Amino acid sequence: MDFLVCSVLIGMGATATIDVWAVVRKRLLAIPPPDYGLVGRWIAHMRHGRFRHDAITAAPALRGERLIGWCAHYLVGVAFAALLLSIWGLQWVRHPTLAPALAVGIGTVAAPFLVMQPGMGAGIAAGRTQHPAAARLQSLVTHGIFGLGLYATALATGHFLLQEV
Numbered sequence: 001m002d003f004l005v006c007s008v009l010i011g012m013g014a015t016a017t018i019d020v021w022a023v024v025r026k027r028l029l030a031i032p033p034p035d036y037g038l039v040g041r042w043i044a045h046m047r048h049g050r051f052r053h054d055a056i057t058a059a060p061a062l063r064g065e066r067l068i069g070w071c072a073h074y075l076v077g078v079a080f081a082a083l084l085l086s087i088w089g090l091q092w093v094r095h096p097t098l099a100p101a102l103a104v105g106i107g108t109v110a111a112p113f114l115v116m117q118p119g120m121g122a123g124i125a126a127g128r129t130q131h132p133a134a135a136r137l138q139s140l141v142t143h144g145i146f147g148l149g150l151y152a153t154a155l156a157t158g159h160f161l162l163q164e165v
Contacts, residue, residue: 101147
């Protein structure tokens, strides 16, 4: 039970951290936040057997895509937190260190580079976008922020939930 609770809390906290980062990034750098509705569109089209698009923006909009995208965003964050805990265990939550959180955070950039971006028509590691290097850097920074969020949320979670007696 501790594993599941910690995975959910840490994953949601780390995901919320990158959502805060998206707001800051928009205000400071004028970079628009990700459109999770498009992620939802990609996922919603999967039930119709369509897993890859030339351009997800050209695919027909589907009912509930925004909700699907936001839910997927947070569920993936929870899954990545569970990955971290699967490797380093609940002991890491009791005494979190930054290196494992950053390793998992930055390592998870493989998912958008190799699955999501190609599936949505952006190519491997955003290779088909207008500015692939900038898109890659934004993804790496965002996943680094996710790693920081894993660490920060683990500090709070371990402090409040896993006190050793």
